Amino acid sequence: MPIVVFLLFFSGSTNNTVEGFKPVYAPNAEAKLIKATDPKDVQTQGKIYLKDQYIFIGDVNLGVHVIDNSDPRNPVKLLFIQIYGNHDIAIKGNVMYADNMEDLVAIDISDILNPTEVNRIEDVYNPPNQHYPDNVPYGTAFECADPEKGFVSGWIPALITDPDCLTTY
């Protein structure tokens, strides 16, 4: 997707504050670490997947929420499985397949509370975009990403003063 980041140089001293996005960073060491955490709120709703009594709710680029749906009238959030860069899962038997950054991982979920990576196939995908927010209109202001702060796990709306970066064609 040929989006170029323009650097704008403001000569004036007036502050120009606009609605835009800022990167959310995660430590580089976490990028390919699959782990369970306590249940949490859904940030960016993704796809759904059903297996046995569970519903898996994708949280775009972050991982999947696991819901115990034994009683559809009373679904219970069980845990969140951190899988950065994730968009899709599929499950056969006790193994979940998931995209994790540029890799495909196989995760043993026979104990759903303790998902465990059992295999990783590297470089199945292009490396994820770390440079600009996706799915936003052209000309959207954003805080330029700084690789020194870790990798960009997502973008959140923010007021940006004197934006240095804009999305464009």
Added chain:
Amino acid sequence: MKRYIYIAFVVLAGFLYSCNKSSDSSEMSPSIGGGDGPGVGGSMAKFTIANDHLFLINETELLIYNIINEASPVEVGNLEVEFGIETVFSMGSKLFIGSDDGVYIYDISNPASILYLSHYEHIRSCDPVVANDSIAFSTLNSMSSCRWQMGANQLDVIDIRNIVDPQLISSYNMEDPKGLGLDGIYLFVCNGASGMDIYDISNPYNLNRVSGITGIDAYDVIIHNNILVLIGKDGLFQYNYDNINNLELLSNILF
């Protein structure tokens, strides 16, 4: 130019034409989703499991992994498809890949050596479509720059009895169509902020909207064990649809 296209599709086998009864339909057994088998994905997925193999699409390719030993996927094939591939869907021995220049249909009876069957190309750009067996339903959703070009927002009904020569039966304009689900004579179509539309598809030449869900954003749906699981920006919603004219909300998890 960036184009975001949501496509999704769902297939109805052996439904319209009784002479078209296929052995494929036996693979839609009630046991799907449980035990040692695969789970159930939505229609927006880029992964699908069929015949002990995982089929996934990356940016440009279809990749096929043998997962007879679940913990040790082994790549058995890959296929260059096209830029802009969006979804992959399997039904029986057929695999459908939606891309922004249409839908590619393959026979996956032998996953290590899949066979190209056809490519369904719609007349507009930004319009992947797809199907299987006798009738396929496909949503075309063009967003962003696609919309001001010639973006289609519609539901297509496609005759696929002749799998190597799919034919469009009809199209219905939609607001913001996304994922689909199918159960018997009912087709469930997520329509973004407009909610969900439910059609009686007894006559594929003239779909009849019988019901719907409004007031929530609808992105994708899975119909399983007589429960409708719906996801959208607002949350996860489950419905009992025994009475199609009056869906019963069983629960929700609000986001």
